[in-house]
Amino acid sequence: MALASAPLVAATLLSGCGSQGGPPTLTWYILPDNGGSEARARQCEDASGGAYQVRIEALPSTATAQREQMVRRLAARDSSIDLVSLDVVFTPEFANAGFLRPYTAEETSRLTAGMLPSPVETGMWDDQLFGLPYKSNTQLLWYRKSLADAAGVDPTSPTFTWDEMFKAAVGQNKKIAVQAQRYEGYMVWINALVLSAGGEVLKNVDAGRDAEPAMASPAGDKAAEIVGTIARSPAAPADLSNAAEEQARATFQSDAGMFMLNWPYVLAAARSAAEEGTLAQAVVDDIGWARYPRVQADRPSAPPLGGANLGIGAYSEHPDLAMQLVECINALPKATQYMLDEGEPSPYAASYDDPEIRAEYENADLIRESIAEGGPRPLTPFYTDISGAVTQTWHPPSSVTEQTPERTDQFMADVLAGRRLL
Template identity: 55%
Template sequence: MLLGCAALAVCASLAACAGDSGPPVINWYINPDNGGQSRLAQKCATNAGNAYRVAIQTLPNDASQQREQLVRRLAAKDSSIDVMSLDPPFIAEFANAGFLREFTGQDAKVVTDGVLDGPRTTAYWKGRLYAAPFTANTQLLWFRRSVVAAANVDPTSTAFTWETMIKAAERTHRTVAVQANRYEGYMVWINALVVSAGGQIITNVQAGKDATPAIDSPAGNEAADIVGGLARSAAAPPAMSNAGEEESRSAFQSTTGGFMVNWPYVYAGAKDDVKTGAIRQSVVDDIGWARFPAVRPGVESRPPLGGINLAIGAYTEHPEYALDLVTCATSLRSTIDYMLDAGNPAARGAAYDDPRVVAAYPMADLIRTSLNEGGPRPITPYYNDVSTSVQRTWHPPANVRAPETPEETARFMSDVLQGRRLL
């Protein structure tokens, strides 16, 4: 016998009747992936007894375009934005503008329990939790074992630096693949170099537009020496200034590939390329990995920190269902499943002990360490201005020189933040 809600004394919080119109639709705005978030959404809705349905809305590939689309709609108080997959640097801006619902009390504990230190820091603004860490990406150094042997270097040593790597590549007539197109991936590389050298791109971020550009520093100069030095060296891949993640991967897997910094998905990508016949198994067998290279000998690097945080829109009409979706999607089991499905590392540390993860990613423990000790990009509500200022003044990489480039960046960034120049 079926009973309507009117016949029940109390309806479960996630099983309210939806009448003839069916259960409410929760819109989840996602970064493009292989369909893993859509499959995860369906699982979460099923686990909730189909009390809600999830409609996947796919954002553009570029992180800046994702931000722009969401900001415009949230500024208009669009209630259809229930859940968002956000690049961590945008959390501060969205939270500061009042676009996100805060996680409090037990809800905050549930979505942060067991999350690694690196990704956890990216979910807060002014001490308040505005996002649930979902995936937590980091970059590793990938190298060809045969090239390392020929160059007689040890990429796992704390003495192995960017300078060591570039010289090893030159000696063996191989390349160092990086992401140096004028996009967010380039900012990721530059920021990792600066923080690995003990500096910051910008400080006093709580002051908003009055924050202090800090890239004009010894650390900024060391980063500039590496970027410009590689771009002008024989170790630079062709079209380095136009390279993103996939172009870097292609260069690394080619006959001239020697070293590469990139996200862990590249290992699964290489194995997939063997299946399609794009490369031989011998290429995969020749791939080794180590921590992101150091800037200074003996000083461990601060690897890049990326990933995706899930946030709930401030104007959603279904906050309880949005919360259920976020809680389900960011659970330990869900993030393990998503890591195996989509190849994006989980934010929770225990995921890297799962036998399936270890089998798929033999470098799982290194990924976890890199995430825990990674260096986040600047956490500021003006992040887009900060990032774009760096991208513009550091491109093309062959023109980057110390101290001129860091000095120019600091001036340009200050002018942009103060409204004296437009991006």
Template identity: 80%
Template sequence: MKRIQFARERRRRAIALASAPLVAATLLSGCGSSGGPPTLTWYAMPDNGGAATRAQQCADASGGAYKVAIETLPANATGQREQMVRRLAARDSSIDVVSVDVVFTAEFANAGFLRPFTDEEKARLTEGMLPAPVETGMWDGTLYAAPFKSNAQLLWFRKSVAAAAGVDPTSENFTWDEMLKAAVGQGKTIGEQGARYEGYMVWINALVLSAGGEILKDADAGRNATPALDSPAGLKAAEIIGNLARSKAAAPDLSNAQEENARASFQTGQGGFMLNWPYVLAAARGAAEEGTLDQAVVDDIGWARYPRVFPDKPSAPPLGGANLGVGAYSRHQDLAAQLIECVNALPKATQYMIDEGEPSPYAASYDDPAVREKYENADLIRESIADGGPRPLTPFYVDVAGAITQTWHPPASVTAETPKKSDQFIADVLAGRRLL
């Protein structure tokens, strides 16, 4: 009953979303005909062709059971969600397989937009996967979307800066407070994502989880969930953000900074530390090969696990990624489930990590020699994903995240009063008393 009530409300809101054009489909494994095998349409996130390669391999291996057409979704998660919610709310039967950001999976499942996997399918789809990514595909005890790719933020640091400050970011009890002291002492910056967007929510959530708290109690209660930021964990998170933002270690553009802004600042002479995704190392090496970044900067980059909030409590690195689900209105649901099982197989996920730079949800991928050759920090990425902390798994994630990023922005305005104000705003938004 809870899921049905939430679904009706989400569908009413979704139908009101504005229309936007889709990118034309790329048909794999032949042109097809009215009397031939069905063509499964996969709405996939943009990449360099890795998804299409996996789809083609599966179409070829199906023995003629199906063909696959790729529809490319918008580049950002918000655009992806709006496009898919609008079409699924209209019961679009052309959506066979859909890529869903980890933060929206609960919303899609609760709204009835995804066909649930059976227990047998779940066992096959998730065997060998790290538990944290699998959890992002669950709703109400059922798997609705299987992890396609995963991710976790790392701590990046300039070795020379850490050495001069006399700190070891790779020590297991390295904290945010210690990092801030080191950066200020050396006159260097800490790169973060402080713009009013999803990256800022990632930062806030990671601090709260790392401090032993949570954004919501009973997140699966939907609009009846209890905001929980006004807690010791939330207060410590606010202290860290406010102290950094008002310090000399804050980059001048912190309140507008996204991932690439933080990376650019980190690679300058002012860079000291940075929180960002694993792509950073490959990007720096690529820039050095192109001649746009001094090799000495690349050689000076070190990496470590996400910092702790408290010395005696392990951090919860930010968890990202995307899942694959079967469209609830697809005319070929069983074949779509077979396609997901095929494209999500361990060898394909491992190769995707090598080719696309997208970390795999499988533990075994990180033992592959080719992965280890490309990723010196493979073990750290695997550990960070395994211990990663998801953002709230709620069907009203958009409302919750919007309320938080609004009340916690700009970072320099965050004080001990912010968590309490944020809790009230979240509660009001969930109850329909206030709008974002």
């Protein structure tokens, strides 16, 4: 594998030097989008007055493949990586491995001013910022208004719970669309349930491999009850165990759909489908949204927290210029524009007061609130092991029982200790 990738790495190293006598070329590895990152890079390249050029390299489409590529390159001390966009769950791992240049205290204070605290938390490790929030994300509860009315429930009620949602869906003979394929989206659901119930997947995360698995708890038991009950009920879509975001959206938009947990992009996607003639406008008009459901009526939910952070490569030959690029591409106006162009929520609180955002996003306040009060997945350098242990023991969802949390803790502990492999 190393020999096969050597020519690619060599070509990357050479191209990162810039043309002879010209400005340095900064290479930014981005998560795939529809051109929004490229636009931000070109604006900053022009504004630099010739100080640098920017070359965009798109990472693979899945979080797992993104991580594998960057780990391989950075472990080889690849100096061509000036800037990298990382899924929020990988920042602690990359920081702990020494792959990222930490932001100074002054840079942290300046660059995070005006940002919502929860996204900033995902970029911290060992009391230092290694990943500056580039975009954020959260999940909302989506529902069909006509069916909720027929069932006599109000999903926008502050105390609306998973149990109420389940009873309403079964009573209407309709489906609850979630992500339960054995991948990161399933971990998002499980983690949100556990946090919403007042628990946590992992305690003492700062202890590294000695952190304490904590699924066997009243919160973990309730999460298992919700997952297993839905999966074994008529409210479960036929493709539940293979469902990712788009499969869930298809179910929700079908005649069988009633509820869905998914990211904010789904509303714009539904509107686009109606414009293209592939989805009835009546379906779009029937879509409502609310905060992530509660597990317990007397406890606020902890909506899932997603997004991406910007890290400066530890082996970059131009860290000061990379820092200038970060400051430019991540300014508030660009984050707001990115939300308009890409449908990816901004980490800045003020973005949600922008008139264009409010015109485009009727649920802007709800998105901001959900991000601000969202719950991160465990912030640990061993997150890949944690997520893998959870999704392996909780899949398929129909197999989840009251014994599952304890089995997960045992398996997670063995994986962390190196006694078992995923």
